[in-house]
Amino acid sequence: MSKTVVYEVNVMFGDCDPAGIVFFPNFAKWMDASSLNFFIQSGVPPWRELVKTTGIIGTPLLEINTKFLRPATYGETLQIHTSIEEWRDKVFVHRHLIKRGDELLCEGTEVRAFCMRLPDSDRIKAIPVPADIKALCC
Amino acid sequence: MSKTVVYEVNVMFGDCDPAGIVFFPNFAKWMDASSLNFFIQSGVPPWRELVKTTGIIGTPLLEINTKFLRPATYGETLQIHTSIEEWRDKVFVHRHLIKRGDELLCEGTEVRAFCMRLPDSDRIKAIPVPADIKALCC
Amino acid sequence: MSKTVVYEVNVMFGDCDPAGIVFFPNFAKWMDASSLNFFIQSGVPPWRELVKTTGIIGTPLLEINTKFLRPATYGETLQIHTSIEEWRDKVFVHRHLIKRGDELLCEGTEVRAFCMRLPDSDRIKAIPVPADIKALCC
Amino acid sequence: MSKTVVYEVNVMFGDCDPAGIVFFPNFAKWMDASSLNFFIQSGVPPWRELVKTTGIIGTPLLEINTKFLRPATYGETLQIHTSIEEWRDKVFVHRHLIKRGDELLCEGTEVRAFCMRLPDSDRIKAIPVPADIKALCC
Incomplete structure (x- = not known):
């Protein structure tokens, strides 16, 4: 069983749309926050520190698939349950249950x-999953 | 071939994250805006009008799958190419290329x-795709 | 001395801009959330409930003046200290310290x-501060 | 008379709140975008370029005062009319009319x-208004 870390969010009025429910891209924002929290809670430094010692700027997203089952609204407290479902050589798969x-x-x-x-460039490139980070997360 | 409607977006500084690139949930926000624009351009009234005559509040999202190929940054102009890939009885499938x-x-x-x-309730329910709206969009 | 209610916020990666610090409109979003929280904690129902019994849709903003003294970044926890500085006949003045x-x-x-x-309209109008709500907040 | 540069915004569904109107911090986001656009249109490079040649990371905000006169909603096109009202030694004052x-x-x-x-630091400091940038903006 993989480790699960829970990140809590209080839904704000400004997170909701004219239908009175959470505007769905905010669920993606919260999964992103919960992903970062997963690494921080596992002992990985925040990206702004890690970049100085390793050059790693973070874990940009390649793909996201999301299903929406029930709406939420402001004043509610939600929990994002985050784990890593799979480690591959160059990527990993996060699972979030809100x-x-x-x-x-x-x-x-x-x-x-x-x-x-990339040195002297604005471009970024994917690297193999660092073994030390992976070890912290399991 | 289905109709494609293009919606243009100017990327703002505030759309970008500490890595200097568009924070990915904004791509979802723009797809949502392009979906609405698709209906407006096809002759469907905005949701705030439609709800008064039909009770329809809009087209809440059930599922979204997104792939990220290249980043974008502020000052750039993007085009969201939006079409309807499939009409089923109770749902439809949007395709967006950014x-x-x-x-x-x-x-x-x-x-x-x-x-x-639902009458006298905060709850909402899905209805079959309205034939007149479908006719406007083809 | 007026009552102060504290609302806590965890700064997310997506709240920050390419300079790596909180994108300033988010401070306004959090003040708005803390304003609503102030009323909820004082015993006022959420706007979506209040509108049904009183027609009141909330407390739209007429003016906001903000000073920025120090930046914040993701991973930090902030506290918004919110009070009501002044009640006038038709408006009130909120004070937020982040x-x-x-x-x-x-x-x-x-x-x-x-x-x-306004009845049968999309327009809204300001009303005198309701005495019962004011009483709850003092 | 100072130069005025106009920046156009299409209000999206996701910019609006449960009251169906633009959530007010978005006005601040658009003023910020219009400020940057003002400099770009005046011939100043985007911050991500300028930082490489001059170390300047942008123009962080010290203070903002905003009055809200009328609401806006999705589907509308707004114009932000931006100028520089005053240049002082270390700061400048922007004026935005939406x-x-x-x-x-x-x-x-x-x-x-x-x-x-600041060198070898995450901290930033204000500098006197650069004469060459000021010259471009007048």
Whole structure:
């Protein structure tokens, strides 16, 4: 069984749309925050520190698949249950379950890669999953 | 061949993250805007008008799958090419290609349903795709 | 001394801009959330409930003045200290201090009015501050 | 008379809140985008270029004062009319008028400073307004 880290979010009025429910891209924002929190809680430094020692700028997203089961609204507290479903050579697969207590609202699967900035360039490239980071997360 | 409607977006500084590139949930926000624009350009009234005559509040998202191929940054102009890939009885499938001129940056597939608010309730329910709206969009 | 209610926010990666610091409109979003939280904690129902019994849709903003003293970044926890500085006949003045522990990052003053939707219209109008709501907040 | 540069924005569904109107922090986001556009249109390179040659990371905000006169909603096109009201030694004052055609919706005044990153540090400091940038903007 893989480790699961839970990140809590309070839904704000400004997260909701004219239908009165969470505007769906905010679920993606919260999965992103929960992904970063997963690494921080596992002992990985924040990206702004890690880039100085390793050149790694973070884990840009390659793909995200999301299903929406129930809406949420402002004033509610949600929990994002985040784990790593699979480690491949160059990418890893995140699994996020967004819940309101026992109710499942949204489930998402992200494919991400660790990336570095190319020297003297604005471009970034994917690198193999660093073994030390992987070890921290298992 | 299905109709394609193009929606243009100017990327703002505030759309970008500490890595200097578009924060990915904004691509979802822009697909949502392009979906609405698709209906408006096809002759469907905005949701705030439609709800008064039909009770339809819009087309909430059931599922979205997105692939990210290249990043974008502020100051760039992007085009979202939006079409309807498939009409089913109760849902339809949107296809969005986000391009910067000829370059494909991101592709997304959305499953959406037309929804109404239940009488005397905050709850909403999916309804069969309205034939008149479908006719406008083909 | 007026009542102060504290609302806590965890700064997310997606709240930050290419300079690596909180994109300033997010401070306004958090002040708005803290304003709503102030009323909820004082016993006022959420706007979506209040509108059904009173027609009041919330407290739209008339004016906001904000000073930025220090930046914040993702991974940090901030506290928004919110009070009501002044009640006038038709408006009230909110005071928000955004802190990171003892450090003051940002201070904001908002002028807001309670508003109702005009019957059979999309337009809204300001109403005198409701005495029962004011009583709850003091 | 100072130069005025106009930046156009299409209001998206996701820019609006449960009251069906633009969530006010988005006006601040658009003023920020219009400020950057003002400099770009005046011939100043984007911040990500300027930082490489001069160390200047942009023009962080020190203060913003905003008045809201009329709401806006999705599907509308707004114009942000941006000028520089005053140049002081270390700061400058931006003036933004957000209009929908002839109607004034929102007016904002920003105090900003050009800033550099301190060597070997995450901290930034304000610098005197660069004479060459000022010359481009008049």
